[in-house]
Amino acid sequence: MESTDTNTAPEPGESLLTGAPDLVTVPTRQGLEAVDIIQRAAGQASRAGGVGPVLHDGSGSTLGFLVPPGTADAWDLPGSACTQTNGRGMRFGDASPAAGTGWLLPPEAVGPVTDPEVLRAALGEAARLIEAADNCF
DSSP states (O other): OOOOOOOOOOOTTSOOOSSSOEEEEEEHHHHHHHHHHHHHHHHHOTTSOOOOOEEEETTSSEEEEEEOTTGGGTOOOTTOEEEEOTTTTOOTTSSSSSTTEEEEEOGGGSOSSOOHHHHHHHHHHHHHHHHHHHTTO
């Protein structure tokens, strides 16, 4: 079947990675909540998508989610940053990808990258949950 649709978003289970991934970094607490939210959603809905590889820094202050190349061009979520890696430091076979970092979720254990829309929604929900928890006292 021929299609003229310009939407190139992959179907669930398809690889989103066609080049060097970009990296979304967030505070660790928000990132851990987002990982949990994405994993729960992936288990409950077929279109939720799963979490891809996640890095942690040596100080424990940030987590980094690998996302498809080009994500950095339009990423604007407050409290996070998205940078182009251009393949720098991305050696997926290494136990520790770069000095001072390590894998929270290694590439061999998860999908190739996290869908940016799924990540954005999970980070928003995580921020709301953290705010609610912090305001309970």
